[in-house]
Amino acid sequence: MDTIPEILAKQRDFFKSQKTKDIFYRVSLLKALKQEIMAREQAIYDALKKDFKKPEFETFISEFGLVISELNLAIKSLKKWTKPERVKSSMLTFPSRDYIYKEPYGNVLVIAPWNYPFLLAIEPLVMAIAAGNTVVLKPSELTKHTSQLITSIIQKVFPNTVATSIEGGVETATELLIQKWDYIFFTGSVPVGKIVARAAANHLTPVTLELGGKSPCIIDETVNLKLVARRISWGKFLNAGQTCISADYIIIKSNIKDAFIDILKTEIIKRYGVNPKESPDLPRIINKKNVLRIADMLKDVHVVFGGHVDIEDCYIEPTIIDSPNLNSRIMNEEIFGPVLPILTYNNNQDIENIIWNYEKPLAFYVFSNNSIFVEQIIKKYSFGGGVVNDLLIHFGNSRLPFGGIGASGMGAYHGKTGFDTFSHNKSISKRGNWIDPGVRYAPYKGKFNLLKKMFKYFS
Numbered sequence: 001m002d003t004i005p006e007i008l009a010k011q012r013d014f015f016k017s018q019k020t021k022d023i024f025y026r027v028s029l030l031k032a033l034k035q036e037i038m039a040r041e042q043a044i045y046d047a048l049k050k051d052f053k054k055p056e057f058e059t060f061i062s063e064f065g066l067v068i069s070e071l072n073l074a075i076k077s078l079k080k081w082t083k084p085e086r087v088k089s090s091m092l093t094f095p096s097r098d099y100i101y102k103e104p105y106g107n108v109l110v111i112a113p114w115n116y117p118f119l120l121a122i123e124p125l126v127m128a129i130a131a132g133n134t135v136v137l138k139p140s141e142l143t144k145h146t147s148q149l150i151t152s153i154i155q156k157v158f159p160n161t162v163a164t165s166i167e168g169g170v171e172t173a174t175e176l177l178i179q180k181w182d183y184i185f186f187t188g189s190v191p192v193g194k195i196v197a198r199a200a201a202n203h204l205t206p207v208t209l210e211l212g213g214k215s216p217c218i219i220d221e222t223v224n225l226k227l228v229a230r231r232i233s234w235g236k237f238l239n240a241g242q243t244c245i246s247a248d249y250i251i252i253k254s255n256i257k258d259a260f261i262d263i264l265k266t267e268i269i270k271r272y273g274v275n276p277k278e279s280p281d282l283p284r285i286i287n288k289k290n291v292l293r294i295a296d297m298l299k300d301v302h303v304v305f306g307g308h309v310d311i312e313d314c315y316i317e318p319t320i321i322d323s324p325n326l327n328s329r330i331m332n333e334e335i336f337g338p339v340l341p342i343l344t345y346n347n348n349q350d351i352e353n354i355i356w357n358y359e360k361p362l363a364f365y366v367f368s369n370n371s372i373f374v375e376q377i378i379k380k381y382s383f384g385g386g387v388v389n390d391l392l393i394h395f396g397n398s399r400l401p402f403g404g405i406g407a408s409g410m411g412a413y414h415g416k417t418g419f420d421t422f423s424h425n426k427s428i429s430k431r432g433n434w435i436d437p438g439v440r441y442a443p444y445k446g447k448f449n450l451l452k453k454m455f456k457y458f459s
Contacts, residue, residue: 004136004175007164011107011134014161020104020132023082027075029129033157034071037064037122040153044118047145051117052284052314058239063119066396070123073398073415074130081130081419084428091458095432102423104132105206106182111173111196113188114140114286115242115336120210121150124185125163127418133183135163138176142286181205183422187244190334190407208411208421210244211404212334215363216355217247217391218345218377221256222369225263228389231367232340233267235391237318240283241338245363245384247391248335251354254344261320261342265305268318276317277310284314285337291316294337297330301341326357348376355381359407365391384408 002010019025037044044064048054085100108128112121121139128135137154139147151165158164166172177184177199186196187210200207219228236247252260272279285291288311295309298319306319321341324330330341345351364386366377374388384404385394394400395414403412413421439447439454 002160004166004172004179007136007160007166008107008179008181010161011136011164014159015104015106015134020129020134020162023079026130026132027078029158029162030071030075030078030126033126033129033153034068034075036153036157037067037071040149043149044146047149048118048143050145051143052240052286054239054283055281057281058283059118062239063116066119067122067126070126070398070415070418074126074419077416078130078419081416082132089429092454093429093431094437095435097430097432099428099430101426101428102131102419103426105422105424106133108133108135108183108185108422109176109179109181110135110137111176111184111186111188112137112139113244114142115239115244117143117146118150120187121147123418124187124413124422125154127413128183128185128422129163131419131422133422134161136176137163137165138173139165139167141167141169141172183207185411185413185421186210193409208403208413209409210402210411210413211362211407211409212244212336213361213404213408214248214331214334214358215245215361215365215383217250217365218351218367219250219252219256219260220366220368220370220373221253222373223367223389225256225260226267228367229260229264229267231390233264233271233318236340237268237271237282237338238392240285240316241340242283242286242336243392244336245392245395246336247340247363247365248361249331249341249343251343251345251351254346257322257342257344261304261322264320264340268305272318276306277308277313277315282318282338285316286314288312288314290314290337294335294339297328297333297335297339299329301328301330306338326354351377352380360384360405362404362408363387363392363394382406 045056045059048059082102087098089096089098110124117140125135125137139150147167154163154165180203184200184205184207190211193209193211272282276282291311291314294316298307301324302322304320304322306317308317316338319339324341360382362384364383366374367389368374387394398415401412401417402414403409
């Protein structure tokens with residue numbers, strides 16, 4: 001079996017052969033990948049069920065279906081995306097025709113997380129291949145069944161000189177990061193993101209970091225509380241809250257908090273029953289370590305609903321926390337589980353005091369029918385992306401770039417933005433020969449005033 005440096009050396013040699021720059025070759029790979037994924041649809045459901053009891057419905061809506069949509073888009077659009085883009089020429093470079101060429105970076109490393117282990121491994125792979133790169137993918141070691149399936153799919157579809165999957169834990173990731181890559185794409189936690197960024201800096205490697213943070217959700221008094229509770233019960237507890245863009249906490253107008261909590265309790269019971277542990281629709285926490293981490297957050301807070309924990313079953317009940325202290329652990333770490341703290345506000349200053357207590361989040365949500373209030377919130381706070389009057393749905397639109405800002409990440413992908421992420425914009429000016437203005441050539445005497453006028457007029 002080849003070592004990591006040997007695998008990378010073979011991919012470098014293959015990239016230099018220029019084969020991956022062939023559009024038809026890329027499309028053939030993407031079509032083969034789609035066919036293989038379609039053939040293994042049930043196996044994908046089964047793997048995620050084994051890893052953390054993820055329901056088939058959730059696997060389709062949040063993993064399988066999105067991957068197929070991304071593949072369809074890339075296959076359909078690749079010829080258009082790769083066509084050199086003609087841009088307006090400058091009179092200062094007259095006569096010329098100017099273009100932007102899309103060029104693959106070369107050898108790409110993709111490190112995928114465990115929370116959406118199929119989607120967040122395959123989607124970056126699709127766009128890296130579409131852009132003409134070779135790829136080494138490291139799936140998460142915490143979802144071993146899904147990771148093994150991903151490796152099997154990649155081995156079936158791709159020559160290892162084009163794409164390969166390398167499974168392993170921290171040691172494997174460390175060895176991968178020591179190598180010199182042309183691009184690194186990482187999805188995961190902020191602490192590990194910092195390690196990836198430092199490793200990339202050693203080689204001046206460009207990097208996309210898809211991280212997370214404490215994403216707020218504001219609710220004002222103009223809303224239909226039953227509809228809001230219904231949508232939050234879906235978006236918060238999807239994947240048992242193990243979603244980087246999940247609402248991490250609620251900030252609700254104080255005079256409607258109690259009514260909202262009562263309605264939200266009813267909605268949770270409607271979705272998962274009086275004993276959510278028996279529900280086939282609630283996934284488990286990924287491992288005992290994370291169960292213990294979340295359970296520790298529940299100490300010394302006011303639990304008004306749920307709170308039951310079964311460490312052996314990796315189960316945490318959908319839980320509501322009322323008015324936690326901003327200095328508590330639950331309000332100082334990303335929760336990444338089915339626990340929802342609810343804070344209150346009376347005026348805009350209260351909202352500001354809470355949100356500006358944290359780093360810029362990956363997602364931001366506001367429920368309101370007051371368009372002026374909504375626009376004020378959207379323009380005032382900095383965040384990766386967001387939704388008005390729902391949760392999560394911006395992720396499902398391939399026309400919207402998805403990515404963080406500040407501590408929640410850098411760079412973006414999805415749809416054409418994903419193709420652009422893995423492509424270098426190569427600027428080309430094609431100069432005409434039919435005329436050659438002499439103003440730029442020495443001797444310069446008598447030309448300076450003319451040069452200044454040209455810049456003033458044509459710039």
